[in-house]
Amino acid sequence: MSRIRVFIAVFSILTLSGCASQDTALRKQAELESRLESLALGSNLSNQRISSLSNEVRDLQEQRKQDTATIREMRDSIMNLRALTDEILTNKSTSPTAATPQKIEVINKEDTGAQPQKIDVPSEAYLKAFGLYSADKYEEAIESFNAFIKAYPDSEYAANAQYWIGECYYSRSDLPKALDSFNKVISNYPRGNKVPDAMLKAGYTLFAMKKPENARPLLESLIAKYPDSPAAARAKEKLLQH
Structure with missing residues (x-):
């Protein structure tokens, strides 16, 4: 009987020890699972934060591109206005080449039933055409500049008018016609200030037009022929970009 009691006591101790060990293991398992859940939650939050930051970076990059394009457009507009001012100041003291200037008709398409306006002074006709260009009325500006060149082929503003025709086509993304107009300035007015x-x-x-093999030599020639001109400085910038 005493042996049976001893056996029962030992069995009970072992059983209790096993239960205690099992409880400890279960607690440790629960703790590990809790930690894993915390890590997983933290990882998800980190991934969400990283994704959010990535989106913010992309938005900032896109905004920077838009701002850069806007600044470039503003700079071009300022340079265009400065060029016009220089033209007027340069040519102001120049006497007309013809004794009696011809008349040119400048028609404002927005007017209905109005008679074409006769302008006797070439500079006024030129400024009228340039005003149309500045107002983004490129089609009308092209017509006015062409009419000016036809009426005043020997005017000091003729080369400038041909140049702005090219700018009109360039603004409309009509690249072949823009290139043709710019080339006419170079070939027809080789001594003009717009070359x-x-x-x-x-x-x-x-x-x-994806023709860098033709663009680079032309800009390099510009830099060589007119090294101190603002156009040469911009040509250098363009070559660095390509």
């Missing part, structure tokens, strides 16, 4: 600008924009146009 450097025409060479620059012809180079821009060739790059836009």
Whole structure:
């Protein structure tokens, strides 16, 4: 009987020890599972934060591109206005080449039933056409500049008018016609003050037409012929980008 009691006591102790060990293991397992859940939750939050930051970075990059494009457009507009001012100041003291200037008709398409306006002074006709360009009325500006060149082929503004025709086509993304207009400035008015600008924009146009093999030599020629001109400085910037 005493042996049976001893056996029962030992069995009870072992059983209790096993239960205690099992409880400890279960607690440790629960703790590990809790930690894993915390890590998983933290990982999800980190991934969400990283994704959010990535989206913010992309938005900032896109905004930067838009701001850069806006700044470039503003700079081009300022340079265009500055070019017009320089043209007026340069040519103001120049006497007309013809004794009696011809008349040119400048028609405002928005007017209905109005008679065409007769303008006797070439500079006024030129400014009228440039005003249409500045107002983004490119089709009307092209017609006015062409009419000006036809009426005043020997005017000091003729080369400038041809140049702005090219700018009109360039703004409309009509690259072949833009290139043709800029080339006319270079070939028809080789001593004109718009030749450097025409060479620059012809180079821009060739790059836009995916013809870098033609654009680079042209801009390099511009830099060599007119090293101190603003157009040469912009040509250097363009070459660095390509």
